[in-house]
Amino acid sequence: MAHNNKGVVKRVEWRISVGDGSSERVGHSCMWAMTASLALKLYMFMKKAWEIGLNDPRKFIHCLKVGIALTCVSLFYYLKPLYDGVGGNAMWAVMTVIVVFENTAGATISKTINRICGTSLAGFLAFGVNWVARRAGNEFEPLIAGVSLFLLASAATFSRFIPTIKARFDYGALIFILTFSLISISGYRVEELMNMAQQRIFTIVIGTCLCIIVSLTICPIWAGQELHVLVTGNLDKLANSLRGCVTQYFSHSEASAISDDESNRKLLGYKCVLSSKATEDVMANLARWEPAHGCFNFRHPWKQYLKIAATMRNCASCIDALIGCINSENKAPDQIKKNMRSISLKVVTNCASLIRELALTMKNMTNSCKVDILIMEMNNAAQELSDLLKSYPKLVDPSESHNAQDTQIEVAAKIEIPVMEIIQVVTLASLLIEIVARVKCIVKAVEELSDLAKFKPAKSKQHAVENKFSPDQEKDEKTINKIQIVF
Amino acid sequence: MAHNNKGVVKRVEWRISVGDGSSERVGHSCMWAMTASLALKLYMFMKKAWEIGLNDPRKFIHCLKVGIALTCVSLFYYLKPLYDGVGGNAMWAVMTVIVVFENTAGATISKTINRICGTSLAGFLAFGVNWVARRAGNEFEPLIAGVSLFLLASAATFSRFIPTIKARFDYGALIFILTFSLISISGYRVEELMNMAQQRIFTIVIGTCLCIIVSLTICPIWAGQELHVLVTGNLDKLANSLRGCVTQYFSHSEASAISDDESNRKLLGYKCVLSSKATEDVMANLARWEPAHGCFNFRHPWKQYLKIAATMRNCASCIDALIGCINSENKAPDQIKKNMRSISLKVVTNCASLIRELALTMKNMTNSCKVDILIMEMNNAAQELSDLLKSYPKLVDPSESHNAQDTQIEVAAKIEIPVMEIIQVVTLASLLIEIVARVKCIVKAVEELSDLAKFKPAKSKQHAVENKFSPDQEKDEKTINKIQIVF
Numbered sequence: 019m020a021h022n023n024k025g026v027v028k029r030v031e032w033r034i035s036v037g038d039g040s041s042e043r044v045g046h047s048c049m050w051a052m053t054a055s056l057a058l059k060l061y062m063f064m065k066k067a068w069e070i071g072l073n074d075p076r077k078f079i080h081c082l083k084v085g086i087a088l089t090c091v092s093l094f095y096y097l098k099p100l101y102d103g104v105g106g107n108a109m110w111a112v113m114t115v116i117v118v119f120e121n122t123a124g125a126t127i128s129k130t131i132n133r134i135c136g137t138s139l140a141g142f143l144a145f146g147v148n149w150v151a152r153r154a155g156n157e158f159e160p161l162i163a164g165v166s167l168f169l170l171a172s173a174a175t176f177s178r179f180i181p182t183i184k185a186r187f188d189y190g191a192l193i194f195i196l197t198f199s200l201i202s203i204s205g206y207r208v209e210e211l212m213n214m215a216q217q218r219i220f221t222i223v224i225g226t227c228l229c230i231i232v233s234l235t236i237c238p239i240w241a242g243q244e245l246h247v248l249v250t251g252n253l254d255k256l257a258n259s260l261r262g263c264v265t266q267y268f269s270h271s272e273a274s275a276i277s278d279d280e281s282n283r284k285l286l287g288y289k290c291v292l293s294s295k296a297t298e299d300v301m302a303n304l305a306r307w308e309p310a311h312g313c314f315n316f317r318h319p320w321k322q323y324l325k326i327a328a329t330m331r332n333c334a335s336c337i338d339a340l341i342g343c344i345n346s347e348n349k350a351p352d353q354i355k356k357n358m359r360s361i362s363l364k365v366v367t368n369c370a371s372l373i374r375e376l377a378l379t380m381k382n383m384t385n386s387c388k389v390d391i392l393i394m395e396m397n398n399a400a401q402e403l404s405d406l407l408k409s410y411p412k413l414v415d416p417s418e419s420h421n422a423q424d425t426q427i428e429v430a431a432k433i434e435i436p437v438m439e440i441i442q443v444v445t446l447a448s449l450l451i452e453i454v455a456r457v458k459c460i461v462k463a464v465e466e467l468s469d470l471a472k473f474k475p476a477k478s479k480q481h482a483v484e485n486k487f488s489p490d491q492e493k494d495e496k497t498i499n500k501i502q503i504v505f
Numbered sequence: 506m507a508h509n510n511k512g513v514v515k516r517v518e519w520r521i522s523v524g525d526g527s528s529e530r531v532g533h534s535c536m537w538a539m540t541a542s543l544a545l546k547l548y549m550f551m552k553k554a555w556e557i558g559l560n561d562p563r564k565f566i567h568c569l570k571v572g573i574a575l576t577c578v579s580l581f582y583y584l585k586p587l588y589d590g591v592g593g594n595a596m597w598a599v600m601t602v603i604v605v606f607e608n609t610a611g612a613t614i615s616k617t618i619n620r621i622c623g624t625s626l627a628g629f630l631a632f633g634v635n636w637v638a639r640r641a642g643n644e645f646e647p648l649i650a651g652v653s654l655f656l657l658a659s660a661a662t663f664s665r666f667i668p669t670i671k672a673r674f675d676y677g678a679l680i681f682i683l684t685f686s687l688i689s690i691s692g693y694r695v696e697e698l699m700n701m702a703q704q705r706i707f708t709i710v711i712g713t714c715l716c717i718i719v720s721l722t723i724c725p726i727w728a729g730q731e732l733h734v735l736v737t738g739n740l741d742k743l744a745n746s747l748r749g750c751v752t753q754y755f756s757h758s759e760a761s762a763i764s765d766d767e768s769n770r771k772l773l774g775y776k777c778v779l780s781s782k783a784t785e786d787v788m789a790n791l792a793r794w795e796p797a798h799g800c801f802n803f804r805h806p807w808k809q810y811l812k813i814a815a816t817m818r819n820c821a822s823c824i825d826a827l828i829g830c831i832n833s834e835n836k837a838p839d840q841i842k843k844n845m846r847s848i849s850l851k852v853v854t855n856c857a858s859l860i861r862e863l864a865l866t867m868k869n870m871t872n873s874c875k876v877d878i879l880i881m882e883m884n885n886a887a888q889e890l891s892d893l894l895k896s897y898p899k900l901v902d903p904s905e906s907h908n909a910q911d912t913q914i915e916v917a918a919k920i921e922i923p924v925m926e927i928i929q930v931v932t933l934a935s936l937l938i939e940i941v942a943r944v945k946c947i948v949k950a951v952e953e954l955s956d957l958a959k960f961k962p963a964k965s966k967q968h969a970v971e972n973k974f975s976p977d978q979e980k981d982e983k984t985i986n987k988i989q990i991v992f
């Protein structure tokens with residue numbers, strides 16, 4: 019305490035001496051520190067931004083594309099002949115490029131179509147209203163214009179709340195209100211309304227065409243492709259998480275030091291699956307505007323991807339609960355864990371293989387003959403897990419004999435192990451069986467996609483049918499027999 | 506088959522006879538059918554839209570607000586003195602109102618500030634570049650203007666990819682590009698640039714002020730309030746789901762007929778919790794722009810709501826797994842279910858009460874003295890559940906005596922019940938214990954909010970401390986003692 023007080027006194031003394039002589043120097047160093055801190059912050063920000071770009075270089079390309087499109091459209095102003103053609107309305111072409119040009123081709127096309135449709139529809143309506151207002155005489159003209167503006171703007175605003183319109187035509191509704199207001203108000207003043215409208219539509223068409231050309235020709239980013247990559251990537255992440263968490267659980271006591279950042283990152287992949295709903299919804303909405311690209315047709319069933327993602331989220335919820343159960347306080351004894359180990363790992367390995375095969379099927383858009391085999395293997399493994407649970411005493415010590423004479427010993431073993439000790443492994447097994455059921459839902463959803471998108475038939479289907487009992491499966495069958503003998 | 510053929514022949518004959526005499530009539534009726542179907546679709550659409558409005562009448566009010574703001578701003582055109590003041594630039598006020606006016610106050614303010622900042626910043630930069638370009642001579646003028654446009658537009662576009670900027674200043678970056686392009690391009694042609702810029706900024710300020718006044722004075726919708734209502738509502742939904750699913754499970758055999766649509770809807774409330782992340786993120790981003798309103802200060806800790814929502818989603822994941830386990834194929838025998846019933850129901854009832862109390866705490870922004878008691882009760886119930894599991898044979902028949910002589914009978918009972926039969930109840934219990942742990946995370950997050958937002962102290966805290974052993978708790982203590990005696 020005394021020491022503490024001394025320290026405080028010393029600091030106060032120092033402050034006083036500083037305050038006495040060199041306040042200017044302190045102010046200087048303070049400013050310097052602030053500047054340095056600001057510079058550091060700016061540097062960190064720029065570094066982060068640069069890393070974002072490095073992670074996905076297409077972002078840099080998109081920026082260059084916007085620059086190119088804008089420079090092209092500004093030629094309308096800089097080159098005299100073009101300027102004389104469209105005059106001051108060239109501004110609308112510039113505005114169109116800036117507002118319409120989006121990162122993905124789908125978004126650009128969607129905005130383009132929305133802008134053209136919204137502008138045209140509003141233009142026709144505004145001219146109609148203007149025509150009626152002029153016939154009504156000078157007194158009623160502002161009244162009719164005002165009332166029509168009020169009603170149509172309110173109706174169009176309301177339409178933006180309707181989910182189907184919000185998903186596809188939100189921007190169109192906005193442009194409708196904008197154009198209707200501008201024409202209906204200008205109509206009251208500008209005499210050469212038709213000429214202006216003509217020029218404006220002409221420049222908007224030029225702007226949109228430029229956007230679409232630049233967007234679709236220079237390294238296009240397709241929303242459909244993005245959705246496809248996101249969903250298939252998430253399938254892989256799901257498989258990694260599922261396998262990772264169970265493997266880590268069973269090897270935890272042995273080699274917990276091995277689990278590094280990399281494996282932890284893999285383990286948490288299921289969180290990406292849970293949190294990517296919003297992105298998927300947006301991408302699926304944009305993808306439907308895109309023309310055929312890569313291996314996707316114009317009317318590729320993008321909505322089915324959302325269904326697949328929903329089944330994946332169901333599965334990820336279960337993995338979340340599984341991880342919760344693994345990290346819970348009721349730890350199972352090592353002996354029980356050891357007995358459960360091989361079969362549990364078999365179940366998750368089979369699940370993970372199946373999910374990865376589904377991802378591969380989607381990536382190649384080719385049906386795989388392996389899927390059926392993998393489903394069978396997964397079902398078999400789940401069945402084995404159930405069988406193991408059914409033979410409860412085996413959990414304790416599988417080397418015990420089944421003789422009627424030994425019942426007493428067996429009973430003793432049972433009494434020693436309360437339910438509290440096996441609760442973790444039983445919950446794990448139960449959740450694994452639930453996960454198997456949910457993986458089947460993913461399989462069903464992918465099969466529906468395969469039907470809808472007409473995936474190519476499996477290349478070696480004939481071969482697969484002939485070799486129905488593949489080496490893998492034979493091994494599998496042998497294992498089952500072995501287990502049946504053991505129990 | 507013969508019958509089938511006859512039918513086909515008949516139909517063909519009928520078609521021929523139709524084709525012979527009355528093709529005109531068929532065409533007529535076909536058109537009529539199409540019109541009717543179109544009218545029906547339109548009617549259904551309008552009905553759906555009307556219902557959307559009825560469900561949330563504020564949507565109607567928002568539409569009226571947009572209409573009012575637009576009509577007000579159009580006065581600039583209709584009334585001559587005002588028109589003479591700002592001239593053709595009044596168009597910018599109209600445009601501002603349409604683009605800036607959003608549903609929530611936060612969104613309107615955010616767009617307003619973005620628009621003004623983006624416009625001003627871009628304006629200053631554009632003038633600077635223009636000044637430099639003019640000094641460089643006629644030859645270099647378009648070159649400098651073009652290169653600066655290309656660079657700044659690319660940089661601003663890239664900034665929109667950076668998450669922190671995207672969340673708050675996305676619209677500002679867009680407006681920056683728009684304004685910079687328009688001024689830098691116009692600057693090359695229009696001589697009275699300063700005058701134009703002045704008028705334009707003046708009209709934009711008028712438009713934004715009008716938006717903010719209308720948005721904040723006529724039935725304002727606050728993003729913060731919406732977020733608050735969403736999160737507290739989701740807490741209630743979570744409590745209902747949790748209680749509903751376990752109650753339904755244990756009463757399934759008795760009164761499955763009672764479970765109607767209403768209860769099913771309640772049961773699926775947790776899905777709302779899982780799927781409302783995107784809305785919450787948007788609302789939290791908008792809420793930070795809003796001034797103090799209702800019982801929220803300007804710097805209310807909106808981010809903490811996102812943390813609470815994250816803990817709620819964790820809990821909802823577990824409920825999802827729980828429902829999966831309840832619907833799984835391994836049904837537990839009625840006897841075991843009966844023994845588990847009261848304690849399981851106690852756990853979920855306590856969890857649900859606690860979650861509802863948390864919702865109430867947040868709604869009233871007042872700490873509740875009940876929370877601590879409810880946490881204790883929940884912990885006690887969870888402990889009882891653990892105790893019940895520890896006394897495994899009791900699951901089978903709690904009336905069995907504990908005499909050493911009866912060991913043989915007890916053993917017989919144990920052998921009769923394989924793990925497969927108790928797997929469902931064990932998983933249920935395990936998941937309930939996990940849910941209790943996750944509910945505690947919600948409690949922690951709400952307590953953090955209470956600290957950050959400085960919730961009012963509990964009204965009857967003194968009273969609660971004095972009566973620490975409340976009747977409820979006493980009852981609870983008695984129950985525990987009773988249970989300890991039974992086992």
